Amino acid sequence: MKEIGLYIHIPFCMKKCDYCDFLSGVYDERMQEAYTRSLCQEILYGGQQLKSVAVSSIYIGGGTPSWLDAEYMEMIMNAVYQAFTVLPSAEISIECNPGTVTKEKFDTYRRIGINRISIGLQSANDDELKLLGRVHTYNRFLHTYDLARKCGFYNINVDVMTGLPGQTLEKLMYTLDAVTGLRPEHISAYALIVEEGTPFYDRYKFDAVKQHAGMETEFLPNEDLEYQLYKMTQHVLSERGYRQYEISNYAREGLECEHNKIYWKRKPYLGVGIGAASLLDDVRASNVRDIYEYLERCEKLRAGDEFSPLWDSATKLTRHEAMEEFMFLGLRMNCGVMREDFEKTFGCNIEGVYGDVLKKLRGEELLTIEGGRIYLTEKGMDLSNYALAEFLLEK
Numbered sequence: 333m334k335e336i337g338l339y340i341h342i343p344f345c346m347k348k349c350d351y352c353d354f355l356s357g358v359y360d361e362r363m364q365e366a367y368t369r370s371l372c373q374e375i376l377y378g379g380q381q382l383k384s385v386a387v388s389s390i391y392i393g394g395g396t397p398s399w400l401d402a403e404y405m406e407m408i409m410n411a412v413y414q415a416f417t418v419l420p421s422a423e424i425s426i427e428c429n430p431g432t433v434t435k436e437k438f439d440t441y442r443r444i445g446i447n448r449i450s451i452g453l454q455s456a457n458d459d460e461l462k463l464l465g466r467v468h469t470y471n472r473f474l475h476t477y478d479l480a481r482k483c484g485f486y487n488i489n490v491d492v493m494t495g496l497p498g499q500t501l502e503k504l505m506y507t508l509d510a511v512t513g514l515r516p517e518h519i520s521a522y523a524l525i526v527e528e529g530t531p532f533y534d535r536y537k538f539d540a541v542k543q544h545a546g547m548e549t550e551f552l553p554n555e556d557l558e559y560q561l562y563k564m565t566q567h568v569l570s571e572r573g574y575r576q577y578e579i580s581n582y583a584r585e586g587l588e589c590e591h592n593k594i595y596w597k598r599k600p601y602l603g604v605g606i607g608a609a610s611l612l613d614d615v616r617a618s619n620v621r622d623i624y625e626y627l628e629r630c631e632k633l634r635a636g637d638e639f640s641p642l643w644d645s646a647t648k649l650t651r652h653e654a655m656e657e658f659m660f661l662g663l664r665m666n667c668g669v670m671r672e673d674f675e676k677t678f679g680c681n682i683e684g685v686y687g688d689v690l691k692k693l694r695g696e697e698l699l700t701i702e703g704g705r706i707y708l709t710e711k712g713m714d715l716s717n718y719a720l721a722e723f724l725l726e727k
């Protein structure tokens with residue numbers, strides 16, 4: 333049976349954070365109920381359309397999924413079990429923000445099969461949390477983390493952010509010390525990106541331009557410090573038993589996020605909810621982003637419709653695009669890509685397509701080939717934007 337990953341988007345948040353450009357917002361209870369109903373319709377429709385697939389991992393992201401009432405989350409997971417065969421070994425993750433979960437919610441999550449919790453901490457420094465516009469304090473996070481453990485969750489991720497305005501090596505070290513002291517199974521460390529349309533953009537747009545141009549900055553860390561923050565994270569986490577397995581992701585032995593690996597390995601996945609992306613048979617698609625339009629279109633879903641009336645865009649990748657993606661995404665992982673997987677996927681030898689690029693990057697010590705495995709070196713990871721761009725086939 334073909335296996336797929338399932339992504340479920342919950343767009344609700346308690347308050348919009350100042351740097352956030354994710355598809356999320358503050359909605360009332362009525363909208364939460366209406367959205368849950370539509371989401372269940374979409375899930376059931378997905379199950380009817382994608383017959384004979386097994387779901388090997390589920391990721392409930394957002395937004396703040398834990399902001400949704402537990403009874404709605406239960407309805408959503410019931411729809412999933414009704415629509416799909418979920419493998420007993422499936423990793424089922426949910427994103428939670430500190431202060432939005434109660435014991436009852438965690439108990440419900442366990443009961444409905446959720447076995448991995450991802451908590452958005454971002455920083456252990458309350459002044460940084462305030463600056464980001466987050467609603468929680470570090471103490472609130474600690475309470476949520478303890479509660480998750482007490483409720484029996486043995487697979488927890490903690491998100492931290494680097495490159496914050498005014499962040500120093502000492503401040504980041506404080507956060508890393510605090511987080512690693514708790515021994516979560518997984519840590520994600522993403523660098524802040526100042527996105528257009530956010531309050532952060534209004535505040536820091538000139539600084540962001542200066543940062544990219546390698547100039548001195550006023551608030552954001554300059555390029556040099558940004559690099560030092562990244563290297564310190566890498567070094568401290570690896571020293572404390574967290575192996576880096578992707579540019580921004582670290583895990584204790586055997587506890588990598590299976591769902592994320594589906595994305596990087598270009599395995600098929602279905603995304604449900606507003607703006608959710610899917611990759612099915614080399615078609616990259618994403619759902620409508622407007623929540624009202626989504627509700628309307630879900631009402632009209634009928635089994636047998638051409639897949640899927642909810643897609644806003646759908647593109648069949650060309651062979652070259654699929655090859656580029658295979659390399660871009662695969663090389664983000666420390667283990668890189670397998671020569672044999674490339675051959676199996678595209679029916680041709682990787683050297684025939686990328687022979688010159690592989691030779692060039694090896695010469696620059698950015699890439700290593702070891703047996704059947706091709707991966708970026710530490711230097712290659714540091715210069716990943718440059719190295720990955722080399723795999724574009726139509727420049």
Ligand code: SF4
Nearest residue numbers: 345348349352356395
């Ligand atoms: S909690 Fe997450 S999704 Fe919600 S506004 Fe903040 S950063 Fe965005």
